[in-house]
Amino acid sequence: MKAKVYVTLKPSVLDPQGKAIHHSAGQLGHASISDIRQGKYFEIAFDGAVSEEEARRSAEQIAKDVLANPVIEDYRVEIVRSS
Amino acid sequence: MKFGVIVFPGSNCDHDAYHVVSKHVGQPVDFIWHKETDLGAYDAILIPGGFSYGDYLRAGALARFSPVMNALKDFAAKGKFVFGICNGFQILCEAGLLPGALMRNADLHFICKHVHVRVENGDTPYTSESEKGRVLSLPVAHAEGNYFCDEATLDSLEENGQIVFRYCDPDGELNASSNPNGALSSIAGICNKERNVLGMMPHPERACEELLGSNDGRDIFRSLTKAIEMTEARV
Numbered sequence: 001m002k003a004k005v006y007v008t009l010k011p012s013v014l015d016p017q018g019k020a021i022h023h024s025a026g027q028l029g030h031a032s033i034s035d036i037r038q039g040k041y042f043e044i045a046f047d048g049a050v051s052e053e054e055a056r057r058s059a060e061q062i063a064k065d066v067l068a069n070p071v072i073e074d075y076r077v078e079i080v081r082s083s
Numbered sequence: 084m085k086f087g088v089i090v091f092p093g094s095n096c097d098h099d100a101y102h103v104v105s106k107h108v109g110q111p112v113d114f115i116w117h118k119e120t121d122l123g124a125y126d127a128i129l130i131p132g133g134f135s136y137g138d139y140l141r142a143g144a145l146a147r148f149s150p151v152m153n154a155l156k157d158f159a160a161k162g163k164f165v166f167g168i169c170n171g172f173q174i175l176c177e178a179g180l181l182p183g184a185l186m187r188n189a190d191l192h193f194i195c196k197h198v199h200v201r202v203e204n205g206d207t208p209y210t211s212e213s214e215k216g217r218v219l220s221l222p223v224a225h226a227e228g229n230y231f232c233d234e235a236t237l238d239s240l241e242e243n244g245q246i247v248f249r250y251c252d253p254d255g256e257l258n259a260s261s262n263p264n265g266a267l268s269s270i271a272g273i274c275n276k277e278r279n280v281l282g283m284m285p286h287p288e289r290a291c292e293e294l295l296g297s298n299d300g301r302d303i304f305r306s307l308t309k310a311i312e313m314t315e316a317r318v
Contacts, residue, residue, distance in 0.1 A: 013231065014265075016191050066148075069141055069177065071184040072231055 001046040003059035004078040007068045008039035042067055052079050084311050086112040087125040089155070091146050096132035096168065096288065103288045104129070108304050117149040126311045127164035128155060130171030132224070132286060142185060142227040143173030152178055162314075164208060164307060165280045169225055172272070172282030181273055181282045182240070183232030185225075189265025193226040197296060198263050200271045200285055201251040204244045207278045208310030212302045218255045219248075219299035221285035223263060228284040230266040230273075240273060248272035248283055 009015050015037050022036040044062065046055045056079050063075040086104045090097045097114060104112040115122070122128060136145035146152070159165045159180055167175040175181045188194060197220055205215040213219070232240070240246050248271040252261040262269045264284070272283025287300030 013186070014189070016187060016189050016265075020191060066144070067140070069144070069184050071176075071182075071233070072186060 001048070001050055001052065001055045001082060002080045003044040003046070003055055004080060005042040005044065005059060005063045005067055006039060006076045006078075007042070007063070007073050008075075009037060009072060010074055013072050040067070052081065055079055084110050084127075084308070084315065085125050086110055086127050086129060087115045087122065088112060088129045088131055089115045089117060089119075089151055090131075091117045091133070091135035091149060091174075093135045093137055094131050094133035094170070096170075096286065099286070099288045100129045100131045100168070103291050103300070103304060107291045107301060108308055110308065115151065117146070117151045119151050120154050122151070122154045122158045125158070125163070126314070127166065127307060128158060129288075130165070130167040130174055131288075132169030132171060135170055135174060138227075141173075141177065143170060143175075143177040146170075146174045147178040156180065159275075159280050162277060162279050164311065166209065166307065167280075167282040168286055168288060169223075169228075169284055172284055173227060175280065175282040180280050181275055182236045183230055183267075183273070185227045185284070186229040186231050187227055188225070188229050188263070191226075193224075194228070194263050195222070195224040196263070197222050198271075198285060199251050199253050199255075199261065200248040200283075201255045201257070203246045203249050204274075206244070207247055207274055207281070207306075209274070209281045209303050209306050210247060211309060212306040216255060217302075218251060218253065219287075219290075219302065220297040221287055221290045221300060222296070223285045225264070225284055228264040228266065230264075230268075230270040230284075232267065237268060240270075243276050245273050245276065245278075246270055247274050247281060248285070 290300035
């Protein structure tokens with residue numbers, strides 16, 4: 001079981017790094033891009049015994065307490081079951 | 084009176100802070116390794132600049148989980164003085180001891196230069212030897228000093244006089260060109276409601292000797308020393 005955590009800046013927060021990347025993409029000739037926002041991505045691996053519900057709960061907790069700063073960032077958790 | 088300087092893995096202004104307390108404040112001071120859990124011997128704790136935990140994840144984010152931080156929260160809750168400089172300010176925000184967050188500088192540069200800050204509140208334990216409106220020359224050295232908080236928080240900072248320093252020009256005027264990092268409302272330093280916890284991005288500990296370009300930083304340490312003396316007198 002794996003949790004994927006996406007951390008992104010809140011829409012109201014300016015993202016100068018995303019702007020710089022956007023500018024570079026424009027230099028490469030990608031003229032039709034309206035915006036690029038930079039974020040962070042984490043993969044959390046769980047032991048086999050963990051239920052999906054438990055994995056989600058602990059990933060949400062980790063995202064809230066550590067991975068994201070709630071003052072400036074939002075997060076989203078996805079659970080991926082290994083086959 | 085006793086000062087402590089917390090040392091995290093990656094702190095690099097700890098010796099500057101120690102030097103200023105021992106030489107200019109003239110008081111006993113200890114280095115405190117971040118694994119310490121008892122701060123009972125101290126009256127004021129300095130959290131120095133640097134790159135605690137290599138700035139991994141976010142500047143100051145991982146230092147929050149060091150063992151000393153629980154003791155520091157109790158220490159602050161007792162009304163004792165906690166003073167975070169640069170990375171120390173970032174740590175205090177991440178730990179929730181001060182509101183808001185320090186984001187990447189608006190122009191993405193690491194900024195290392197002398198700036199001017201205006202004292203916005205002369206009635207704090209850190210500015211009593213200054214007065215409102217006084218302009219100090221202090222160095223900054225950071226890549227994440229762009230202060231941000233939501234509107235409601237900004238309003239409450241204003242209302243409670245918690246904005247202690249703002250970036251300004253040499254005449255004390257606020258404008259876009261005197262704001263080095265894009266900080267909201269030109270904020271360079273804030274305190275908590277109780278005013279015993281202060282965080283600021285500029286480095287007063289690097290501005291206590293004329294040889295280094297400014298000794299305006301001494302005002303802040305003099306104020307803090309006076310505040311501790313007053314607390315001691317009350318006990």
